[in-house]
Amino acid sequence: MITVPPGFGDALGDGAPAWVATLPALAEEVCARWDLVPDGEVLHGFVAVVLPVRRADGTPAVLKLTWRDEETEHEGLALRLWDGRGVVRLLDHDGERGALLLERLDPARTLEHAPIGVALDVIGGLLRDLRVPAPPEVRRAGVDDLAASAMASTVSKPLLDAAVAMARDLAADIGDTLVNGDLHYGNVLAGEREPWLMIDPKPRAGDPEFCLIPLLWNRFGELGGPAAMWRRFDALVDVAGLDAEKAHGWALARAVSAAFWALEAGLPDFGAMSGAVAGWLFAGRGRARGGAAPPTAD
Known part of the structure; x- marks a missing residue:
């Protein structure tokens, strides 16, 4: 067979x-x-x-x-x-x-290869429209205990402290929307019934903002620097109707968690990539609250 x-x-x-x-x-x-x-x-x-x-x-x-x-x-x-x-x-x-x-669907055609503007519009629309209550059996969204990570010394203490605080505050007031914890460009395929359809969800119960971070570190090579990452962040927040501060908090906490996991798993390239995104998010931590963005250059 x-x-x-x-x-x-x-x-x-x-x-x-x-x-x-x-x-x-x-x-x-x-x-x-x-x-x-x-x-x-x-x-x-x-x-x-x-x-x-x-x-x-x-x-x-x-x-x-x-x-x-x-x-x-x-x-x-x-x-x-x-x-x-x-x-x-x-x-x-x-x-x-x-x-x-x-x-x-067509596995040869994904948003991984679509123009980034198209990809952001499509995925932002999914984040906006796929909001149904999570059933009780689906586990809550969250990150690992960052403070207890054996790799905590690999990031600066201010960055770690910020990620721990954000993860704690967000978990204390988390929503109950059914979300996909692994939404990225390669998991949206071309179809006939609709132009683009999401596959392979990893269901969680929480905030739609929890989903944003894979969309920052995927297609990482196209960013070139923090300014392009922030443009991508802003586009997703706008199209999806996300809370910018909450999106920033979840993205920072998940990026730090991913960097720890990558180092423990022996994936240095992914660790460096997620660590870079975490650093850029940390540098712009006042930005999502309406403060001035830090100087950036691509």
């Missing part, structure tokens, strides 16, 4: 090799149960394999088999609640097996 790509699942953690070994049989079982016919080569991301299929009536779709953890376990629930509005449509779902049947 399927051949699992070499190396897939190597970084997923305990139990992953055994789960990967079940995927060919699982794909065969689910295809038989949902009356699906394979229709292309297997694709994969970090936590899932995707098999193009056709339904009994000939409709193209994809079968996604995903590693189940706290980030992915409520993907089907979130897709059902968003109900195809700017998001890939969920056609069927088996939560126990981590199987999702989804409408087929």
Whole structure:
């Protein structure tokens, strides 16, 4: 039925090799149960394999088999609640097996390669429009305990103190919107039903502003410096109708958290990138409250 790509699942953690070994049989079982016919080569991301299929009536779709953890376990629930509005449509779902049947999009066309102005307008619109109450089983948005991080010495104390304070204050008054903690340009694909549709949500309950930081560090090479980052930040806040101060706070806290995680995970390039964004956000910490922006140059 399927051949699992070499190396897939190597970084997923305990139990992953055994789960990967079940995927060919699982794909065969689910295809038989949902009356699906394979229709292309297997694709994969970090936590899932995707098999193009056709339904009994000939409709193209994809079968996604995903590693189940706290980030992915409520993907089907979130897709059902968003109900195809700017998001890939969920056609069927088996939560126990981590199987999702989804409408087929074009994986070769993402916002990763669209002009940045187009990408910001599309994703800003998603942040504005995809606001439904989070169900109680979805975990709250937040960051790791920054003060307790073993890597706390890798950033300046003022930056760490600011991130800790912002994370604490935001968590104390967090909203209950269903949000995608991993919304970025590569996870918005071209479709036929709508021009662009979001895929692969990591559902959280919280503030829409929580989602902004991946949109700053993705396509990082196009920034060139802090002035371009702030232009991107402003465009997203404006299109999405975000609270600028709250967006700044979540972005700073998540950037520092990501820098710690990257160093612990042995990803120095991502650590340097997220650390740079954290530094730029810290330098402009009065800006989101209406204060003067610090001098910047690209």
